[in-house]
Amino acid sequence: MRGSKALQLRSQRLVTVQGIALSLCLLFATAASAATSGYTLPSSSSIQFYVNDAPWADLHYQLNGGSQQNFRMTRSGNNNLYTVTGVxxxxxxxxxFTIGNTSGGATDTAWAQFTMGGGTTPPPTGGWAVVWEDTFSTNGQPNAANWSYHAGNGFNPGNQSFSGWGNGEWxxxxxxxxYVQDGNLVIRADYNKTATRLQNRDWFQFSGRITTKGKKSWKYGRVEARIxxxxxxxxxxxxxxxxTACDDTVTTTYTPAADRYDTMASNWSSCGEIDIMEHKNTETRTFQNVFWDSRTGLFPWADGQNNExxxxxxxxxxxxxxxxSIEWEPTQIRWYVDRETNPSPVHTVDITAGNKEEFQKPFHIILNLALSGIFTGYLEPNPADFPMYMKVDYVRVWQRQ
Incomplete structure (x- = not known):
């Protein structure tokens, strides 16, 4: 009987050790899967390899089947870089890559291969997969399965007037x-010398604002557009x-009545806003931001409750x-500009605070070309600059699988 008991104890120990080993493997694999890795092409003869969101990483590579080269990558913040030149x-x-885990240990990625000069930079690895995109390949009206519109000047239900979407836009x-033309979504801003009378006001400037609201929305993911x-x-x-909890209205038809208008959201900012890219005037800078309400839940707009x-x-x-682009995850949002050549975030916001629950819910995409307004300093566009065009090559959404 002692032999049976000893065998039972050894079996229990073996199961326990195997369980611990399996748990550690799963822990390491989970930590490694949070990292994103890949390469960019800074020039026609250089490759910059990167591993983001990892405490350390090693690069292993071969050129034309030659001997394997192994290098510890250079740490920059929580990112790791190594550049190979003369390719x-x-x-x-x-x-x-061998990717270090914050909890200890490391995980090797699978071998990958590409031909230098054989195409554009691929998307980063790390479990991301495309879940939706619009590449604007057919001229004419934007795809009605993807897009609705905001019409008018943003009727404000609070003061029962047009207030330029709450921003003083013109x-x-x-x-x-x-519209779609030559592979791009085009948003055209026009100026007319003769006024158009709509809703008892004269309007001289016209533009476009397009949205996936009511058609497509996502919670978390990489959201990007080339603009x-x-x-x-x-x-x-x-x-x-x-x-998507914002209570603004949308126009679903491409040819509404000329005086058709939509109502702006009365419950902003408690429904949340993520500004992936904004630009103003003749700046060489672009701007990134988030807005949320100090209170938890959905509320009508209230002065002093809005944060950015x-x-x-x-x-x-x-x-x-x-x-x-942004990478929006349960704990943070990271912003990127030209991530093919600049793989490090340009802005990061922690969204774990309890009153940032807005960012744990689905969002939809908006693209627009506004004229004047508070962000521009209420500057008046020059009539000689019209027409003006905002062009979008593609919009794409990735999510972790």
Whole structure:
């Protein structure tokens, strides 16, 4: 009987040890899966490999089937970088990473391969997969399965008047000012010398504002768009998101009545806002921000209850295309500009506080080209600058799988 008892104890110990080992493996794998890794191409002969959100990482690579090279990557904040130079065009590049875990240990990624000069930079790894996109490949009206519109000047139910979406904007939005042409979504801003009488007011400036509200929404993910926009006094282009709990209305038809208008949200900012990219006037900077209410739950707008956490980054010529994106996870939101060549976040906001519960709920996407308003300093656009165009190459949403 003692032998049976000893065997039972040894079996229990073996099961316990195996269970601990399995738990540790799962823990390490989970920690490693939170990291994102990949490469960018700073030039035609250099590769910058990166591993983000990891305490350390090693790069292992081969060129044209040669000997394997192994290097500890350089730590920058919570990101890891290593640049390989002098890579000839057409070279076959194979690589994988050893990614350190915050809880100890490390995990190897699978081998990956690409040809130098053989295409654009791929998306980062780390469990991300595309769940929705619009590449604007068909000229004409935007895809009705994806997009609705905001029409008018933002009727304010609080004071029963048009208040420029609460921002003092000057434009009247029309769906027809938003269309697909030559592979881009185009938002066109117009100025008419002769006034158009709508809702008992004269309107001279028209533009477009398009949204996935009522069609598509997401909770968490990487949200990105490649955008070129005007650099002109009195312009305010934006790529942003609002919570689906916001009670603003939308226009679902592309050809509504000329005086059709939508109502702005009465429960902002308690429904949440994420500004992926905003620009104003002739700045070389773009701006990132979030808005939330100090209270927990949905409430009508109240003075003194609105919070924000802004930032900005110099991107240079905004009339050229740049890739603007966020990575929105349960604990934080990270902003990126041109992450193919700049893989480090330009802004990070912690969203774990209890009164930031807005960011634990679904959001929808908005793209618009506003005119004048508080963000521009209420500057007046120059009539000679019209028409002006905001162009979007694509919009894409990734989520962790």
């Amino acid at each position: 000839p065009s057409g070279a076959a590049v194979r690589y994988f 434009e009247w939005y029309r769906p027809s000012n938003t 070129a926009m005007p650099s002109a006094v009195g312009t305010w282009p934006a790529f942003w998101m609002m919570g 956490q802004p930032s900005n980054i110099n991107v240079g010529n905004v009339t050229q295309f740049h890739l603007y």
